[in-house]
Structures are given as structure tokens and as C-alpha cells.
Amino acid sequence: MNKKQLSERDICTKFITPALKQAGWDITTQVREEFSLTNGRIIVRGKLHTRAKHKRADYVLFYKPNIPIAVIEAKDNNHTVGDGMQQALGYADMLQVPFVFSSNGDGFLFHNKIAPDGIVERELSLNEFPSVETLWQLWAQHRGLNDQQSELVTQDYFSDGSGKTPRYYQLLAVNKTIEAIAQGQNRILLVMATGTGKTFTAFQIIWRLWKSRAKKRILFLADRNILVDQTMTNDFKPFGSAMTKIQKRQANKSYEIYLSLYQAVTGNEEEKNIYKQFSSDFFDLIIIDECHRGSAAADSAWREILDYFSSATQIGLTATPKETKEVSNIDYFGDPIYTYSLRQGINDGFLAPYKVVRIDIDKDLTGWRPDKGMVDKYGNEIEDRIYNQKDFDKTLVLENRCQLVAKKITEFLKQTNRFDKAIVFCENIDHAERMRQALVNENADLVAQNSKYVMRITGDNEEGKAELDNFIFPESTYPVIATTSKLMTTGVDAQTCKLIVLDQRIQSMTEFKQIIGRGTRINEDYDKYYFTIIDFKKATELFADPDFDGDPVQIYEPKGDDSPVPPDLPDENADDDGFTYPESNEEQEWMGIGESDAEYGDGSVRRYVVANVEVKVAAERVQYFDANGKLITESLKDYTRQALSKEYASLDDFLRRWSSMDKKQAIIDELSEQGVFFEALADEIGRESGKEFDPFDLVCHVAWDMPPLTRKERAEQVKKRNYFTKYGEQARIVLEALLDKYADEGVAHIEETQILTIAPFTELGTPMEIIRTFGGLEQYQQAVNELEQALYSA
DSSP states (O other), X not given: OOGGGSOHHHHIIIIIHHHHHHTTOOTTTTEEEEEEOOOXXXXXXXXXXXXXXXXXXXXXXXXXXXXXXXXXXXXXXXXXXXXXXXXXXXXXXXXXXXEEEEEXXXXXXXXETTOTTSOOEEEEEGGGOOOHHHHHHHHHHHHTOOHHHHHHHTOOOOOOSSOOOXXXXXXXXXXXXXXXXXXXXXXXXXXXXXXXXXXHHHHHXXXXXXXXXXXXXXXXXXXXXXXXXXXXXXTTGGGGGGEEEOOTTOXXXXXXXXXXXXXXXXXXXXXXXXXXXXXXXXXXXXXXXXGGGTTTSTTSHHHHHHHHTTTSEEEEEESSOOBOSSOBHHHHHOSOSEEEOHHHHHHHTSSOOEEEEEEEEHHHHHOBOOOTTXXXXXXXXXXXXXXXXXXXXXXXXXXXXXXXXXXHHHHHHHHSOTTSEEEEEOSSHHHHHHHHHHHHHHTHHHHHHOGGGEEEOOTTOHHHHHTHHXXXXXXXXXXXXXXXXXXXXXXXXXXXXXXXXXXXXOOOHHHHHHHHTTSOOOBGGGTBSOEEEEESSSGGGGGGSXXXXXXXXXXXXXXXXXOSSOOOOOOTTBXXXXXXXXXXXSSOOOOOOOGGGOBOTTSOBSOEEEOOOOOOEEEEEEEEEOTTSOEEOSOHHXXXXXXXXXXOSSHHHHHHHHHHOSOHHHHHHHHHHTTOOHHHXXXXXXXXXXXXXXXXXXXXXXXXOOOOOBHHHHHHHHHHTTGGGGSOHHHHHHHHHHHHHHHHHOHHHHTSGGGGGSTTGGGGOOHHHHHHTTTSHHHHHHHHHHHHHHHHOO
């Protein structure tokens, strides 16, 4: 056997896997080959998307299922033994494992990040690969784990029997949490972006602690009814009869897993504080979901519960740790034990990227001032001052503005898909209701088919809240458009939401991240790979804030004898005019006003409603995010030119590569992975010229200003050169038919032999008969290659 002729896969099966077996590794439970780490970032351009290459380790070795300990990167035998090391170290960093190996089938290069003797890298022969126990003992010793702690750290995960492995970051979050608890840490913060499976992660943490009996009675706290119900029926279902939901202010102490709304166990009056029916040491683990929503404030209802059960281990879960000078998750829980950010989720391809459409409205930019003595539609004289964006839909309503926003939303849906789920975030409930009416009028045809096409889903409206599940379920067509203010900002798992509309002035980074999180879930079954944000109130300027998706920062700084507990949270909803809008939650959102409720108790006007002020769009632009997640604003052509210049130094460089490739489609696929969208580019250049171009011509034209030829023009040039005279009559007919196919459909189609199974080739014989006219498959493929050379030699 000549090792040099073996493929990388052959090296794995013939040399690396046998070496692992010989070292005592269980191939079934401890060795995973071609282990996928990421899905490959989704790159969006226009209405098209593609995935970048995903990261996949040749081998990941596990001490037990879901407890990774080592990575092996394999190369074929034309490489040296250490050629795969840098790649392997990248994968090891992602999995945070200490033992890294590279191999070409001759032996192993072993990189030991925790080498006690200081020798980090050494070569091993094939029969010197370390056993699983050797590596685990080194790791446990380095982490300072005793036998009892090791037992907890290696407690089994829940498995449904499918063999499905949690994603790499979920493994890290679960394993780091279990290890921290094993080592006695009692306050833990996990930061995971919306849509990355926080509840599934929480379930695995609870399951392992519960099964090991390290924690026997567990409380899971959330602040939305729907979150508790979703959790019980989905991720927590395996707990079965051991699980209960605390409701109707009843504390049944015969269960082990308790789920509750914090509102259900607390109240203003002492008798409503149901949690005090449990002894303070009843629970030994409490998990607080969406902990940014209140537990950080020292006087919040959540903090009352946490302080009462202070002896319990407490884990905070959030996508957006709340860090202000007044309130801090980190101050209470400590630094996050693990962070998986929105940016990481998008880069790994687990979260949907987004396109931003910024629409500026003239009155938002310039402000509006009423004429002297002007009255609103209800006869109230409007206070004479300049009203601007922070006033609109709060202290003053321009009805035409609401209608314009509804019109632009509808235009967008008509140009994409009118049944794509959309959430419209409004300033308050009154605004959400007016937006519902405006959208109903803009979409009267579809509302006539089903009145639930547009629904207001807010905390005060039972009919709307009853439709929340239908909005969330991918299988339910209606409602399609949901108008809301606060109710849908967190915890609503709307997998098929493709449009987020921001007609709400958002000043809080925490709230902004939560709202963006409504669109970040991917659902490939329903063609949801990315989503669009339409921003009417400059909320997306927060993307430029360095805090957007950066690491959470502790900024509460007690001085001298100051209490380490952050002081009370000032009202973030206070506006500059001194009027305070109460905080919303599921049970109480601030009620907007109607015609009968246009004044305060002292007779002053709460909100002016103005009907006949002209409002128009001042500016509209689309922004994209590139393959690295960076916002780009240049044209598609400029972006493509930059992407190509990174791949090819010159036109000659590109031409050499193109000529040397047997299959041109491989280059097209490669460039697509780099974010070059040939279809979108063809649309743009085609619109300018009215012609259809080959990817080859698009590249040469955009990057190096070469005049493009259409596919038909290229095909005609080949025919004029009498190119086919060297072939027999039958072969000539086949090649002419291939040339026509190229002119109609492009190069990818003629490179595959499957083309011989369709007309007009079926009239010329079977695929085997056609190939035989060229003397065999190799000669046929050579003829196709030469045809391509002739096509692109112009």
C-alpha cells in the first residue's frame, strides 16, 4: 500500500481510528468523526442567501458522551504530521479542550495545553496514543477536582435515544455550570443570545444536577406565562410527574421540579407572598430565566425571592445582562461563567443574520410646529412648540404618519411575501391599535379573507393574547402581522418571523437586543434564513454603540462605605417633559387613550391627535452585513469587487485559475461562499444592459472592467470558428446541443453527465451510447473541457 496515494479519509480509517481503538477508546461512545461545530454563516445579498463553509473537526474525543476532552485533525500523507495542528488548535479553542492532536497517518503531534512538565508539543508514534483515563486524570488534576466533584462533573446528560448532540456552545455552558457548582459556586450568570437554546441548556443543567441528587428540589422562575407553559411542554417534558407549575397561589410541596411566574408567588400584601409557604431552605437550586428583567434591582420582586432562598444555588439566564450605574446582573451573580453572543451565533450560522432598511420620515427629522391657535381633531388647542420624534405617538399623534408607516410595511410585504410573519413594535398600546387599523386598511383584501391577518397582541387585550400561540406556531398561517408595544419583546419564540418593524424610540440597549432577538431564529423548513428590520425611528443607530453585542461590562462602582448592592433603578421610561410612562409587563401595559379618554384628571390634554398634516419619506436605504458580520453600505458591485480582489491578485491570476479548473462550477461555489451573489449581480447588471451574462463575464466585468459577453454571444463565437470539425458527425451534434444548453442555462449544466438524460440528448441515444461516440467517459469529459476552453478563450 502506498500511503501517499491514500485520501485523508483513508488515513483516518486505516491508521488513526485503529490507533484510538488500540489505546482503549470506545469508538461508539467516545469518538465522534467529522464532528460539526458550526453550520456556516448565512450570507445574505438581495433576496438571496448562501452559507459559508461550516467548521468540522475530523475527530472529537469524549470522556463520556457530551463531555469533550480532545480534538484530532487528520491530513493525508503528503502533509507532515503537524500540518493540521493550527487548524486543530482553532477547534480546540472553540470546544475549550486541553488536548490537541494532528496526524498524517505516520504518528501524532500532541499539543498539551496543561502539560505539567512544560513540554507543550511532542511527537508520538501510532501506538503511543494516550488512553482516555490518562487524559481525564490529567484534566481533573489540573482543574483540582476530587472524586466526588468528578462524579458530578461526569453525570450523564438526558438523551432521547436519537444520539443528537447539543451544540458546542451548549455543551460549554452546561459543563462549565456543573463544574462551577461542583466546586461550590452558588451564584452563576449565563449569557446566551436569544434563539441559542437557553431553556434547553437550563434543562440539561437541571437534569444532571437532579439525577445526581446534588440538587433535589428546583425552582425555575420566569416572568411570562407563555414562557412557563412553553418550557413545560417542550424542553422540560422529560421531568414528567416530578414537575409542577405553581398557580392559584397554592404551594404543593410534594413535587421536585417547580416552575412559576414570579408574579404568581409574590405580591404587595404579605399574604400574597406564596413563596414564604416554603421554608427558606426548601429549594437548593433556583434558575431565573430572562434575569435582566428585574432580579438585578435590589428592591424587585425577584430579589425578594432570591434573598429569601439565599442558601440555594442561583443561576441567572439572559441574552442581555443589565448593566447600568444603578442596576447590575454582574454585581449580583458575578461575572458570566460563559457568554455566547448574538455576533457569535450569526457567525456560526446558528442565528439568522439581518438586513436593515432605514426609513426616515420628514417630520421626524425636521420636527413639526402647529399654527398659532391650531386645534386637534377633538377640539383641543395644541400647545405651541416644536414636536419631534420623541413626541410622536406619545404626546402627539400625526395620523398620516401612522398611515405612511403602514403603507411602507405593506409595500415591503407585497414585494417579498405577504404571508411572512411580521412584528411591528409601537410606542404604546394606543399606537399599536392605531397601527393595527392602518394595516387593516392597507391590506383590506387579505383581511377580507381572514380578519386575523393583522392582530394587536398587547397585555391588555385578551383576544390578541389568545392569538400569540398561533403567531408563534410555524404551521399557523394567521395572524401574519402582529402590532405590539412591550408584550412581545422577550421570550416569544417566533421561528418564522421574517420582518421586525421598529416604530418605537428605543433608548435601552437591553430592550433593543431583546427586540432584535425576535427575528434571529432560523427555520429551514419554512425558508427562514434571515430577517429584515425596517427602522422608522433610528433605533438601529444602536448597532454602532460599542456595547452592542460586546462583552457585558461591570460599571457600578461603590465608593467608600457605599452598599455593594446597586441603588434603585431610575425610571428609564421617564421622558424629557417629566411625564413618566409606567413600566409594562404581561399583566399591565400602559393603556393608550381613545376618544373618550383624551385628558388627564386635571383637564390637561394627554395626547394631541392631528389628522391633516402631510407626512412623507425623506430617505430610504438598505444596509447589508458582510461575511464577517460587518455593516456594509456600498453597492453590490463595489462589494463584489472587494471580495474578488482578496481572492485574485489580477485578471491573469483569475483567468489562470478558471482555465485550470476541470469544473468551473467549483470556482463559482467558492466565490459564493465568500459572499459573491451571482444571481443578484446578474439581476443588477442585467437590468442596466437588458442582457444575460455568464458568472465568468460578471466577474471579469465587475472586478476588471472587461466588456462582458452574453452566453449567446460566446456560443456564437465558438460556432463561427468551425470548432467542431475535428469530431465525428454524431459527436458534433452532441457538442452543438451542449453549446445551445450553455447559451440557455449556463456552464454548470453542461459539466454534469446527467444532462444527457434530458431532451434533446434523449433523441440521440442513451447516455452510455452518447459517451461511446467519444470513445468513453474520459474522452467525453475531455471534449466538454475543451468546449469550455473554446468558450472562454475569447
